[in-house]
Amino acid sequence: MLRFLTRRILTIIPLTLVMAIMMFFLMRLLPGDPASQLLGLEATPEEIHALKVEMRLDQPVYVQLITWLGGLATGDLGESFYHKMPISKILFNHLIPTLKLTLFSLFFAVIIGTCAGLVSAVKQNSLTDRILVVISTSFMAIPGMWLGLLLVLFFGVVLGWFPVAGYESFRDGGFGSFKYLVLPVLAMATAEIGILTKMVRARMLDVLHQDYVLTAKSKGLPFWKVIFKHAFKNTLITVVTLSGMMLAALMGGAVITENIFAIPGMGRLIVASIARRDYLVVQSAIMFITFLYLFLNFLVDVVYAFLDPRVSYGSLKS
Amino acid sequence: MPLLSVRDLKTYFNVFMGTVKAVDGVSFDLERGKTLGIVGESGSGKTVSCLSLVKLIAMPPGEIVGGQALLDGEDLLTLSEKELRKVRGRKISMIFQEPMTALNPLFTVGDQIAETIRLHQKVNKKEAFEKAVEMLTAVSIPAPRNRALSYPHQLSGGMKQRAMIALAMSCHPQILIADEPSTALDVTVQAQILLLIDEFKKKYGTSVILVTHNMGVITSTADDVMVMYVGKMVERGNIYEVFNNPKHPYTVGLLECILKSTGGKHALKTMPGFIPNPINKPKGCAFNPRCSRRMSICMAEEPPVVEFGKHVAACWLYA
Numbered sequence: 121m122l123r124f125l126t127r128r129i130l131t132i133i134p135l136t137l138v139m140a141i142m143m144f145f146l147m148r149l150l151p152g153d154p155a156s157q158l159l160g161l162e163a164t165p166e167e168i169h170a171l172k173v174e175m176r177l178d179q180p181v182y183v184q185l186i187t188w189l190g191g192l193a194t195g196d197l198g199e200s201f202y203h204k205m206p207i208s209k210i211l212f213n214h215l216i217p218t219l220k221l222t223l224f225s226l227f228f229a230v231i232i233g234t235c236a237g238l239v240s241a242v243k244q245n246s247l248t249d250r251i252l253v254v255i256s257t258s259f260m261a262i263p264g265m266w267l268g269l270l271l272v273l274f275f276g277v278v279l280g281w282f283p284v285a286g287y288e289s290f291r292d293g294g295f296g297s298f299k300y301l302v303l304p305v306l307a308m309a310t311a312e313i314g315i316l317t318k319m320v321r322a323r324m325l326d327v328l329h330q331d332y333v334l335t336a337k338s339k340g341l342p343f344w345k346v347i348f349k350h351a352f353k354n355t356l357i358t359v360v361t362l363s364g365m366m367l368a369a370l371m372g373g374a375v376i377t378e379n380i381f382a383i384p385g386m387g388r389l390i391v392a393s394i395a396r397r398d399y400l401v402v403q404s405a406i407m408f409i410t411f412l413y414l415f416l417n418f419l420v421d422v423v424y425a426f427l428d429p430r431v432s433y434g435s436l437k438s
Numbered sequence: 439m440p441l442l443s444v445r446d447l448k449t450y451f452n453v454f455m456g457t458v459k460a461v462d463g464v465s466f467d468l469e470r471g472k473t474l475g476i477v478g479e480s481g482s483g484k485t486v487s488c489l490s491l492v493k494l495i496a497m498p499p500g501e502i503v504g505g506q507a508l509l510d511g512e513d514l515l516t517l518s519e520k521e522l523r524k525v526r527g528r529k530i531s532m533i534f535q536e537p538m539t540a541l542n543p544l545f546t547v548g549d550q551i552a553e554t555i556r557l558h559q560k561v562n563k564k565e566a567f568e569k570a571v572e573m574l575t576a577v578s579i580p581a582p583r584n585r586a587l588s589y590p591h592q593l594s595g596g597m598k599q600r601a602m603i604a605l606a607m608s609c610h611p612q613i614l615i616a617d618e619p620s621t622a623l624d625v626t627v628q629a630q631i632l633l634l635i636d637e638f639k640k641k642y643g644t645s646v647i648l649v650t651h652n653m654g655v656i657t658s659t660a661d662d663v664m665v666m667y668v669g670k671m672v673e674r675g676n677i678y679e680v681f682n683n684p685k686h687p688y689t690v691g692l693l694e695c696i697l698k699s700t701g702g703k704h705a706l707k708t709m710p711g712f713i714p715n716p717i718n719k720p721k722g723c724a725f726n727p728r729c730s731r732r733m734s735i736c737m738a739e740e741p742p743v744v745e746f747g748k749h750v751a752a753c754w755l756y757a
Contacts, residue, residue: 245498331539337494339554339605340527343519353544429589430543 121425121432128421132414139410140192140403144185147399153177154201154397175201188403197404202396207404210389215408217287218385221377222370224301225308226363232309233316234359240317241324242347252317259314264373268307268380275303285382304381308373312366316359323358327351357427364420368413439511440467441645442491442613447505447515449483449490452498456717460486462669463505466662468613473639473646475660475677477653477692479713483669484649488615492526493519509612528558531606535618537598541590541605547574548586551605558609573604577634596627603634610642617649632659653696657681665689668716668724675749685744685751687729723754731755 155171156163172178176187191198197207233256240252276284288297327333328351336350375387382388386405393401424431449461461483468474476484489495491507491514507514514525531554534540541550551570555561561569567586574582577600590598599619606614616635620628636659639646648660656663657677664674665688673686684690691709711728714720720727726736735754744756 331534331536332542334494335532335534335540335602335605336542338492338526338532340523340525340557341553342523350542350545354542428544430591 125422128418132411132418135414136407136411137189140189140407141185143403143406144188147397147402148181150394150397152397154399157395157397158201188400192404192407198400200393200398200401202393202398202401207401210401211386211404211408214384214386214389214405216289216385217383218371218374218378218387220301221304221308221374221383221385222367224305225312225370226367228305229309229312229316229366230359230363233313234320236313236317237320238324238347238352238355240321241328244325253321256314256317256321259310260318261314262310264307264311265376265380267310268304268377271303271307272380285380287381287383287385300381300383304377304383307380308370308377312370315366316362319358319362320355323355324351327354330354353427357424360420360423360427364416367416368409371409371412441470441510442468443506443508444468444487444491445506445508447487447490447507448503449486449495449500450503451500453717458716459669459719460500460716461490464664464666464669464671466664466671466674468645468647469661470645471639471643472661473636473648473659475648475650475656475663476666477651477656477663478666478672479651481668481713481716482666484651484666485617487666488532488617488647488649490515491615492530493522494526494532524558527554527611528609529611530613530615531609531611532615532617533599533602533606533619535621537595537602537622540602541598543590546587546589547593547601551586551601551608554605554608569608570604573608574601576607577601577604579604595623596630599623599627599631600634603631603638607638607642607644611644613645613647614638615647615649618651619648620655621650621652628655635659653692665692668714668719670724671743671752672725673749673751675746679747679749683746683749685746685749685756686725686753687731687755688725689751691728691730723752 153172155168155175155177159167159171169178176184179187188198195208197211199205200207200210203210236252236256240249240256243249272284275281282302283300287300290297293300333346333351336346341350371386374385375390377383378385378387379391386409390402390405393405444467445465447461447464448459451458451460464483464487466474476487478484486495486500490502493502493515495502502515505515509525509529514522517525541547545553548567548570551573552563552566555566555569556563559566559569571582571586574586579585579597579600585593585597585601590601593601603619614635619635620631623631632655635646635648638644646659648656650656660677662675663677663680665672665680665686667688673680673684673689680689681693684693694707695709709728714724714727720737722738723729723736723741726732729736733754739754741752741754742757743750743752746756
């Protein structure tokens with residue numbers, strides 16, 4: 121197990137490095153540069169050049185790359201051209217809204233999707249099952265951004281139950297601040313609920329037809345114990361795998377949702393910083409998401425070993 | 439009085455294509471401390487007959503349409519789900535064909551046996567586990583305490599089947615239903631498993647229903663035998679009577695299919711034709727399209743059950 125953990129952690133390093141280099145060059149391939157973006161159309165070439173020197177963008181590209189990578193390795197992300205603030209601080213400020221958004225979405229998606237999938241499988245071919253299948257398929261098919269706009273129109277504009285857009289931190293708004301999260305979380309969780317319902321249903325149906333479920337029944341176990349102890353534990357792995365993948369997908373999806381609902385999170389930061397050609401901010405933000413993604417995948421692998429005794433990493437016997 | 443008396447059991451499955459009469463009017467008796475072998479080709483309704491006794495078939499699409507299954511005079515088919523749970527695992531327990539998949543991969547073997555014990559006996563967790571270890575000892579699993587803490591994937595196929603027997607016998611049931619218990623195992627292990635079942639039968643006076651399509655297994659372990667063909671009883675009775683003096687052409691055919699070491703190159707005989715579509719069975723005797731002694735009445739009406747001393751056969755030849 122320990123050997124597996126070390127090996128798994130070590131593979132994160134080259135992946136991060138490749139991603140970092142790709143991000144660096146992708147940003148520089150964009151037309152325009154931060155200096156001219158910052159100074160506007162009226163700026164003279166001399167002024168732009170002066171700012172470039174100040175930003176150290178006059179240095180050769182490989183020097184810039186090595187400086188940045190060196191900074192990454194030592195934890196110094198540099199300073200934003202636009203905000204004139206350390207990037208780590210900017211990231212931290214924008215991280216909390218995104219985390220709230222994605223974690224709430226994941227939480228509701230897992231709870232609702234798992235329950236719906238279970239009910240659907242246990243009551244296979246019943247009316248409930250058919251309705252749930254139709255609903256989950258439609259949920260999967262609805263694009264989150266379109267749903268977001270519809271939700272704003274209906275619950276925000278027509279009914280006026282929730283704010284149309286915006287964000288409030290917990291420190292400022294207390295529990296009232298959650299009202300800003302309701303619509304974006306709905307918009308983000310819907311598709312994930314659909315996927316989870318379908319996957320949990322399929323896996324559960326598969327498990328329910330396994331011999332060990334028949335064995336459990338033939339022992340004289342009550343129905344709920346057969347379902348929750350013997351069958352559900354075997355579907356948990358599916359839920360864990362999907363949750364890991366979904367959290368990463370939700371982080372990516374947050375870019376669009378945050379822009380629709382004007383939430384000052386990572387997504388908005390990335391989009392705005394791309395427009396400003398704020399190279400280092402975009403690179404660092406993407407690196408952060410990449411790292412999170414790799415880390416979650418790693419975590420999922422570790423959880424497997426706890427859920428399933430057949431998964432044992434490292435040792436060849438058994 | 440027999441321990442279990444099944445009369446005219448009918449289990450149908452309502453599927454999209456029509457109704458599958460998986461078990462269609464089967465009757466048999468199981469004597470105390472004896473073994474009844476049920477033989478037949480795949481799809482003959484052997485397994486469904488057994489699962490129907492404790493209502494373990496999927497309902498829907500399955501449905502027990504009629505019949506009686508009297509265990510000590512109590513009709514199992516009329517019991518509620520709650521009452522049935524007290525029969526399952528305590529009075530009637532089961533072992534299945536595939537030991538590889540019959541145990542839950544996420545729980546230790548000991549836990550799975552202890553679970554049954556706690557369900558039917560008033561013992562605490564620790565006592566139940568000790569009893570599980572005792573059961574594993576009784577089925578001659580080496581290092582039973584360690585094995586009780588093992589997960590199923592850490593045991594070999596034969597060991598798993600032993601563990602399944604330990605699980606099934608843990609509450610000393612009156613009836614053990616063994617559904618092809620040795621089919622998926624190595625030949626050397628097969629005999630050990632069958633011997634083990636026999637040992638328990640003698641020790642606790644358990645009656646055994648042994649489902650198989652291996653005639654050799656039946657001859658060596660069963661007292662009585664029932665031959666089934668697409669949901670119907672074809673021939674039933676004392677094992678020696680049936681095998682030495684088979685009456686139904688299907689039984690005769692099955693016995694001819696046994697591979698003999700003296701037969702030379704053409705030792706393996708087969709029966710012509712295939713099992714019919716269960717939704718659209720032939721009219722009259724279901725076996726008539728494959729029967730070498732078919733008469734016109736066989737295609738028109740269902741055969742009567744004729745008695746021959748210690749055994750019965752459903753065939754027009756003797757009516």
